[in-house]
Amino acid sequence: MRSEGCHLKASLLDYLLILVTAVVLQGLGTVAVAVPRSKCYALDNSSRIVDFSSWIGLPFEYEDKDSDLVVRFCKDVERRSQMGYVDFGRFDGFNGFVAGSGHVDFVQGFYNGDLLKCEDSYDKRGRTAQVNIICGNCSNGQCKGGFGCICRVTYESSCRAFVELAIPCEKPGPRVFKGFTVGFNPRSSEIVYNGMTQIGFEMSHHEFSFRTEQINVALYISAIASVSTLVRKPSFKVSPEKGLNVKLLGSGATGSPPTTLSPTVLIVDWRCEKAHSMPFEVNITIPIEGYEPVQFFLTKMCGSLNLVRNAFFYERAIREGDLRQKICWASGEYRQDQGGDSARGWATFGVISCIFIVASTLFCCGGFIYKKRVERVHGIDALPGMTILSACLETVSGAGQSYSRAEDLNGGFTNEASWEHHPAAAQGTRTTSERKYGSI
Secondary structure, three states, X not given: OOEOOEOOOOHHHHHHHHHHHHHHHHHHOOOOOEOOOOOOEEEOOOOEEEEOHHHOXXXXXXXXXXXXXXXXXXXXXXXXXXXXXXXXXXXXXXOOEEEOOOOOOEEEEEEOOOOOOOOOOHHHOOOEEEEEEEEOOOOOOOOOOOOOEEEEEEEEEOOEEEEEEEEOOOOOOOEOOOXXXXXXOOOOOOOEEOOEEXXXXXXXXXXXXXXXXXXXXXXXXXOOHHHHHHEOOOEEEEEOOOOEEEEEEOHHHHOOOOOOOOOEEEEEEEEEOOOOOOOEEEEEEEOEOOOOOEEEEEEEOOOOOOHHHHHHHHXXXXXXXOHHHHHHHHHOOOOOOOOHHHHHHHHHHHHHHHHHHHHHHHHHHHHHHHHHHOXXXXXXXXXXXXXXXXXXXXXXXXXXXOEEOHHHHHHHHHOOOOHHHOOHHHHHXXXXXXXXXXXX
């Protein structure tokens, strides 16, 4: 049985559609500039990626009179002799591979070597070494061709070594916009760091998918202030094209220049229009003038994962006997709330509150004017409701509840005509002898 708005489709078609889309994207070259899988890479002076991952651990040996020095690429530096091995540091993956200057193309840093007789070295990091990499041949004409060799070794002290290494460098990759970051917080870079898309967002990963209930994601974009004007307005592509409504909002969606001190916010507003067996892929591209565009993937699930909401509708469908709603719930297809109902609800509440405040003000002003001009009441007693409030306060405090005995009241009535002519003493006697009940 088919019902309007609910169509049960085979999941095989969804798999084929995603596969074809991925092949087309790769064919068109729309692949994100992702960070290399290892730390053995560097950005040259033109901000292009040079990946040396295939060189990790490759040894280069330099023979000296009393000892040999061995550099294992992106691993460590050792001095070997008959007395044993002396470690001159291990490769520092964080800022340990940078661009050089002059005839030196790249510089590798090795730290935390042996501490023996180097306890007072710089930053207490033991023996250290610096490897200056030259793309090509040595200046003295040694080791032409092959995988390269060590041109020379110099020692600043027994705790610091400088090595000049000549190798045939790898071909530079795409140009990277250095200092550009994208993260889920103003000071984070989970998605893009230093212009390179991080692992997990360079392509679609199901384990990084957002849940159905999350209708928007806020991304914070920052860049170096001097080049922030090169950032352009972002765009996106959704795969599959139908089933997920995506909008880009916030200051980041307009192409505003982001800076480190004032990042721009890119809000990805995505709402499910129908269920899908596979996550939806949202490929966001941020163009950079003069550089490769920054691209990353976000994925979202749209299925019957909202168990609480679906269970509520399913129970209501059972009570009302709505067969169409049962089929929609079973297939997991439903249109996610667009947020208009909640906005209209708050707007209605605001209008009603304003009407109530205005009406209360007019009622108070009108009552005050009426009592002042008609009932001739002045001061605070002219405010509406003050009579009732005063009566309530007297009732609570107990004032006005004392009463005289019956014989005193009768005596007062019988002598009403002549009580003003009683002498002062008699009046005082009668006053002092009067008794009241219920008064303090």
